[in-house]
Amino acid sequence: MNLPLNKEERARLRRDQIITAARICFRNHGFHGAGMAEIAQMSALSVGQIYRYFTNKDAIIEEIVRRIVETKVNHMQFKKGDVQETAAMLSHRLLAGDPQEREIDHALMLEVAAEATRNPTVARILREADDRLFGQAMDMLTGLRPDLNQEQLAVWVEFMAVMCEGTAFRRLNHQKANPSLLNRFYLSLFTTILPASEKK
Structure with a gap:
């Protein structure tokens, strides 16, 4: 027999329910095109219930x-x-992880980037997200390349961020470069970057 959920567990499930619905609505119609009423309908909740968990x-x-x-x-x-x-x-x-979910993530982050150009709150959200990802990458690369100082590490992290985010963005277009040749080029580039110490 399943035990009844406590208040915190019910709230978490409701938030998950709302976020799942919002992801679909935002993916299909964008942030401006998807209203709270549509999110409520998709999540099988009332608009009032959504406002209990998210202020806006x-x-x-x-x-x-x-x-x-x-x-x-x-x-x-x-x-x-x-x-x-x-x-x-x-x-x-x-894309790492579940392809369908990561595809939605990528589309939503493009929407976030566009919205950040006109919405200061979303711009703050995007900056904080980038700060966390950049900091995490710095921590991981520090363990791999203890010979590099913080400025040098930041250069490598920025390079990898541009590579990964640029590649994700270009998924929207037909790939023009031969993947096998590109793979060899990237492999040569990465093996050059990661093992060798950068001379000061």
């Missing part, structure tokens, strides 16, 4: 971004043994 649409966006960042942190790998996998994923434009 920006709060829902913030929670979605927080969860996407959490997923990215969990999949983040900066290990020497992973350079082949990283090169293969970038060259073939693959």
Whole structure:
């Protein structure tokens, strides 16, 4: 016999229910096109129930971004043994984790980036998300490359961020470069970057 859920567990399930619905609505119609009424209908809740857990649409966006960042942190790998996998994923434009969920994550983050240009609250959310991802990557790379100082580490993290985010963005277009050739190029680049110490 299942025990009844306590108040905290019920609240968590309700929030999950709302976020799942909001992800679909935002993915299909964008932040401006999807209203609270549509999110309520998709989540099988009333608008009033949604406002019990999220003060407004920006709060829902913030929670979605927080969860996407959490997923990215969990999949983040900066290990020497992973350079082949990283090169293969970038060259073939693959996303870590469940492909369908990561595709939605990517589309939502593009929407967040666009909204950040006109909404100061969303701009703050995006900055905080980037700060967390950048800091996590710095911590991971510090263990891999203790010979580099903080400025040098920041250069490598910025480079990898541009590579990963640029590749994700280019998934929207037909791939023009040969993936096999691209894979060899990335692999050569990464094995050059990661093992060798940078001379000061």
